[in-house]
Structure formats: C-alpha cells, structure tokens
Amino acid sequence: MKNCRIGVYICMCGTNIAKIVDVEAVAKFVSGLPNVTLVRTYKYMCSNPGQEMIVQDIKENQLNRVVVAACSPSMHERTFRSALRTAGLNQYLFEMANIREQCSWVHDDTKEATEKAMAMTLAAIWKVELHEPLESMTVDMSPNVLVIGGGIAGMTAALELADAGHSVHLVEKNEQLGGNIARVDLTAPYLYSARDLLTERLTRIRDNKHIKVYFESKVINLSGYIGNFTATIQKQNGKSGTNHDPTEVHIGNVIVCTGYKEFDASRITHYGYGKLPNVITSFELEKMIRAGRIETKEGKIPQYVAIIHCVGSRSQEFHTYCSRVCCMTALKYAHEIKSANPKCYISDVYIDMHAFGKGHEDFYLRSSEAKTLFLMYEKNDRPVIHRAGPKDDCEMLIEVNEKLSGELIEIPADLIVLMVGMESRPDSAEVARLVNISQDKDGWFIESHPKLEPVATTTDGIFIAGTCVAPKDIPDTVAQARAAAARILAKISKGKIEVDAVYSEVNEDICSGCRFCNKLCPYSAIEFNEKEGHSHIISALCKACGVCVAACPSAAIKGRHFTDSQVLSEIDGLTQTIQYVEP
C-alpha cells in the first residue's frame, strides 16, 4: 500500500502487559516495518494523555492509519475510534491488537509471549493498511410503537408513550384488557384493590386518542428494522366466525408484554387437583373471593384452609425457579380468608418464605400475628393429600414431613389452595420467532443484559417488559414497562438512528439468487428481491456476523471492514515466524 502512514502504539497497561511482554522489543520490531511512520510505547494508552498523544501524532505527522496494541477491542475500541474522529481521521482507519487478554494474561513465558505480541501487532498493521474509510448511515425513526399484550405492563407502556404524544398500537389477544391482574382481588402487601389499579388505566386508555386497541387480535407478521417496522395485525375469528382483513401498521419500536401463564396443578398428581373437589388453585380462590363467598364445593364455609406453596416452582421436576409473587399472595389469602371468616384456621405449608420486597417482611409478621400456622416442608418431599375419615372433623388431611419440628404430621383441611407458580406462555416461542428474540431454558424472553439492559433485547427496536421476561410482581412489571417506554421515547426524540457502517452487502451482479444466506442469517436481515432475483441485506438489521459471507457459494457477499483481503492479510501477519532474543 502506498501513501500509508501508520502510527503504532504499544500499551503496557500498567504492568498487565509489560510484565510478560517485552513491549520495547515489540516497538523495535514494528519500527522497522514498511509504512510504519511512528511507534510509541506508553503506560496507559486509554488514559487521557494516551489519547491526546494519538490525536497530536495524527496531526503533526500526517498519520492516516492507527494501530493500538493493548486490550480487547470490546473494552476500548470506542475510545480510540473517538480519538481518531477528534483528529479528523475516519474512525474505521484503526485496528486493535489484543495483546492483553489474548497474550500477556494467558502466557507466562516472555519469549513466546513477546513473539506472539509481535505477530499480533504485525497482523493488525497488515490489516489496517487495507482499511477503507466508511461512513455510518442514519435512518428515520418512526414514532409509532407496537405494544403486544394488554396486561398491566402493556397498558402502562402504552399510556406512557401516548402521553408523550406518540401513536400506540396495543394488541390484545382477549376481548378485554387487564391480563392476569383482572383475575385478582386485592394485591399484596398493601392490600390495594387490583380492580382500582386497572380501572384508572382502562379509562385513560379509552379516552386517549393516541392509543388504538386491537381486541382479540394477534400480530401475525413483523418485518423491517428498528425505526421502520411493518406489523401485520389480524383480528382472530371470534364468536362471529367472520374473517377479518389483516391491518398493516408502520412502527418504529415494539414492546413485548405477553405475560405469563399459571402452572397446571394437575401435573402434580399427589395433590389430587382435578380429582379432589376441594383442592383448588390460587386463581380459583381469587374467583371465590371476588364473588364474595369462600366455600367448599358442597357450599359449606371451610373451617380449616390449607395453603400449599411452590406448586410447580422450585423443583427439579417442574420449574427450578421461584415465581416470586406466590409467597406474599398466600399471605394475602390468609388475610382475606380470615377477614371473611375469623373462626377459620389457616395452615400455610411452605418451603421458604420469600419476603424480599418493600413491605413484605412486615406483611409476613402481620400474618404471624393473626396466628396463621406456618408449616415447612422439604423441597423434594412434597405434601400428600388424603381424604379424611368419617370420624374426622375435616374433609381432607395433608400428610407432610414438617421440617421445623422433624415430625411427620397431618394437617386438617376442608379447602386446599395450591399456589401455582408462573410459567412462560405456550405461545411464547411463536412470539419470540415473530419479533426475533431469544428464550431461555424455561421459555422466558432473554434481555440484552440481565443487569444493565433489563428491557432491551439483542434485536434493536424490540423491548420486553413484565412477566414474559421472568416472574415478577406488579411494581417490578410496571417499572419495566415504563423503562421500556422511556428507552423508546429517547430514541424517538432523536428522530433518526445511526446504523453502524460495518455490515455485509451483496454484490447484486454476482448473486445467483440461491437464497442460502436468507435462511442462515440469525438476525433476519436478508430479504429476497423476487423481481430482480437476488438477495438484499438490510444494513440496519445486519450485525456483521459474517455467516452469509462465508456461506455464499458465489462469493457475492462482502463483509464491510472484514473483506477477504483484509482478513487474509491479517492471517498472513499472524503466521509470520518472528524471533525474539531475550536481552
């Protein structure tokens, strides 16, 4: 390459690199290479003086390429690219050699490590010689948002966005909004009415002209990329049985709030759910409480009520996770049953009491004060429910190895409430495919980062909130819904989004239209132009993974910034035999 003026910087990273790699030897080796104008070693290249050094060198020595041999690019590529931009140089005329994680940290022999560092730096130099200046693209951001799921999360997110003046398409599978909360009476631990929480939101949604609610509907297709999605919404054939035409909407972002499904209690056979009439699930009890009468199937007021925790949760056999809300909900039931019938005796059969949230521990204490009998069972030794004998004053007996007393006991019960846990919805795989996000082993949607990016996904423009991500309570769900809305509002307020200049492109003249790449693309970024007969890559969706580049039988796809010649010359550099003689 002619006219290349490369500046090479070898970082010591304090002693992280320098204690194994002889950085001065690397610098000496590099300085003799063609096109290398300048070589420096420095203690911390990422520090401000380190970056200023690069900026100054570019200006004074007319450098037009920069190589930094330091740590991983995932750590500091951004930092050095920004230094290039400051100096007025295209940020892509830069390459990093990772001589820390991939060299000094994993070797203890100075000779070998230094030779490897030399080869890696050489590879970076040979690659950067072939770099081309690239320009990032910007695309328009549609301010419209699609919210899938009309539970508390979807409603909250929709209102948040609509209040900011943006158009929201809220798609709900059922004929009414509210989701699982609509099935609940009071909420733990402050005993607010769930209905009150909902009504306020329902009224506001009804009156908000920015929100369009699609009842009994499903999103059947989603195409496009962040800022420019097209969603197809199909009204399901309800009672009328008529076919509806699908609606197409143009949106910029999507929030998925599809919620959860409760565990099917009949899967645990020795609880006898479905066979014993007075063994009911928590949601069936909610129904009774909302109807205002807690009674057995025979219409009697139960004298003994037992509540069994962790039904389907925290077991190897079913779900290993904790469903988080059932403990407090169980205490809420104890409170509600006792309020309805003060003479009732309540046994709470649990594994551990998870009272982690605000106000929960106090609520637990109040339940103890009300003389709820707490009985602990071992995770893998579930209680067994029997029918009581004719002489007993109760309907059923729960046999359990009580852990805190070490006794095998039987608990009298007229009504048994199974605290069914949360599980991912059976259609969540379908939703994941539709919006191109991933699921974990339990079927919950995976966030981009569990701690720092809890509502974003690996697909730009797709956000997740509420119990479709993992079991959580109402406050956490609402917080997530608002967080997702806030993330979207930030994007909308910019108006445009920048797309990384590193992506793959198809040379349409060479493309044979075999469509191999279409199916391989993990980001659904490749579309097929039927008319022209060739594939096309949507640059905004492409993550430059290179799968299509490798797969294309006609070599019609080029990975920008990772062209064949660039990668090959990098490999050439790596495979050079370099001798290092220890001083």
Add this chain to the structure above:
Amino acid sequence: MSIRVNPRFINDLVLFGAEDVQLCYHCGDCSTVCPHADEVYKFPRKSMRQLQMGLERKIETTLEPWLCYYCGQCSEQCPREAAPGETMMSLRRWLISRYDFTGIAKQFFKSRMTEVITIICFALLTGVFLLYYGYSMGNFHIYDGEGAFLSSSFIHEFDLTLGSLLLIFLAINAFRMWYFTMIKGTKIPVPWWLYLKELYLLPWHFFTQKRYSECESKRDPKIFMPWIIHLGLMLGYVIMLVLVMVFIERLQSGPAIQWQVHIFGYIATIGLVTGTIYFIRSRLNKTYEQYKKSHGTDWVFVVLLFFIVLTGIAQHIFHRTGLYELANITYIAHLMCVVPWLLRMPFSKWAHLVYRPLAMYFAAIRRDAITSRESLLKSNSVSIK
C-alpha cells in the same frame, strides 16, 4: 404414624400466658443463647414449635419446660419478640394443669374469678369454723397453754389433715407426670437401676437450684440476684413448712419458745419476707425479662404468700408482747390465708416445687438411657459391604 396438627391449641394457651408464640419463625436464636439447651433437650425453639402446631400429646410427654428456669436471655435475643421465655413459662402452667387429674388447676389458670372466689370461700369457711371451734373449746383471752383459744394440739391435727390431703393430690399428680414423661414419652427402655443411680439429683436440685445459677454461665454481667432470692424464698418456705407441720406445739408453746425453733423461725421469716417483697417489686417494676409479664396466678401466688407472712409476723409480735386477743385474731387471719394457700398448692404454680426437681431427675435418667442405647447400637453395629 403421623401426628395430627391442632391449630386451636395456640388459642387455648393464651389463657396460660402464651401470647406471642405465633410470632416465632424458628431462627433458633433462643436455643443458641440458652445455656441449658443441648443435643438431647432442645429448647425453647422445639417447644415453641410443638406449641404452634398444637402437638398436645407430644408436649405432655416433654420435660423441656421444666429444664428452663426462665432467665429471660432467649426473650431478649428474639428478633421477632415472640417471648420464648414466657412461652416456656406458659407451657409449665399448662403442664401443671395436665398433671392435675381433677381439672381444678385448669380452671384456676383459665379464670382469675374462679380462683379468687374459691380462695375467698375457703378463707371464710376457715374463719367461721375456727371462730366456732375457738369459742366452743377455748378462751378468746388465752393464746397458748391450757385453755388456749386455738390449742396447738388442735392446730397440729388440723395441719396434718391438710398436709395429708395435699400429699395425696401431689403424689397422684407426680405419678401422672412420671407416667406421661417416662412411660409415654420415653420410647426407649429405661433400666430400673438408672432411677437409683440418679436419685441423688432430687435433693441436689431441690436444695441448691444449681441449674438456676448456671443460667448465667454465658451472660455478662451475670445476674445472680433472682436465683439467690428464689433459693432463699424456697428454703424459708420449706423450713417454715417443717416447723408448722412438725414442731407446731413447740412453736406455740407459751413464752418459752425453744431457741432452736426460734432461730429457724427467724431464718425462714427472713427468706420469706425478702423473697415476697423482692418478687412483688420486680413484677411491679418489670426489672428483668422474667418479671415483665405476670400471669394472674403469679400475682395470686405472691400476694397470698405476702399476706401469710404479714399475718404470721403480726401474730408473733402480739404473742410476744402479750396482746393475746390480737394474737388470736391475727392467728385466725393467718390461717384464713394458709388454708386456701395449702389447698391451692397442687393446682398452682407452687407445684413446681415438686415437679421441677422431679423433671431434672427424670431428664437425667432419660439422657442416660439415650446415651447408653446409642453406645450399645454403635458397638453392635454391623457394617454391610
């Protein structure tokens, strides 16, 4: 065989003073801090659990409540203010009512009204009977010797009758206690000679209350006052009981009371006066953990005892100063307190004088039986390959 849980039991125990046991969430801090809890006798946590679950049949066979002297460290430590010390106390009250075959104790613990009215009735009956007897058999102006209003020989017979009645009740109850704890409650065979081996413990615990002092083994600073006072009160009480039951004729034998009787009488009085005043004050001022909650029966216990001591001293002063009429009146008042007190004994807190040393004795026997059985199993164990 599984045991039936009884959620009602916890409500029954409120009347016996267990007001906070439902708050316990079994962290086990109480058992950790308790200097007496060990591998074999785990308390207070285990006892609290049994109470919460209503395992009546289990609790009546346990000795743990009696192994506790209520130093209160568990209650101070409890993070949920579930008052484990008070729970052990209420279990002792419940056990007294369980050992009692007549059911009277249960009524007394449950209703203060019943107890107080019964005491007043017996006091009045005693008063009327003694007045009638005194006027028909003696002279109101004579206190001792020939023609005394209440002659010492008569009082002696009267005391012995009462004492026998008391002993019969106590013996039956103690037998029931033995049956519950050692027959029903001890599932492993207990060799008879263990009863002989550990027999020395009965007088040892009875006269020293050594375990009470051991409550302080972990505490800093150590609080020995409750133990010393409790011991003093008990010894004073026992000395006085022996004097009254056995030496009443010498005690009431005119101006020349034998010096031996005299000295013992004064020693006993010091123990009784100090004890009653100390406990009344402590309960009023709630000085230590164990005095913070007072069951109605606790008050009846100390107040009645206080009256007995007071009337006894007054009677003695009047007698020594020659005011025989007043001495006779206070004598009747004294007996009006003593008779209900003695009759109440087997049905009240007082019975712990018998049950506690017995429990220590039984507990040692049970422990021996368990350890000898364990070592037997160990030495005879066959390893299967």
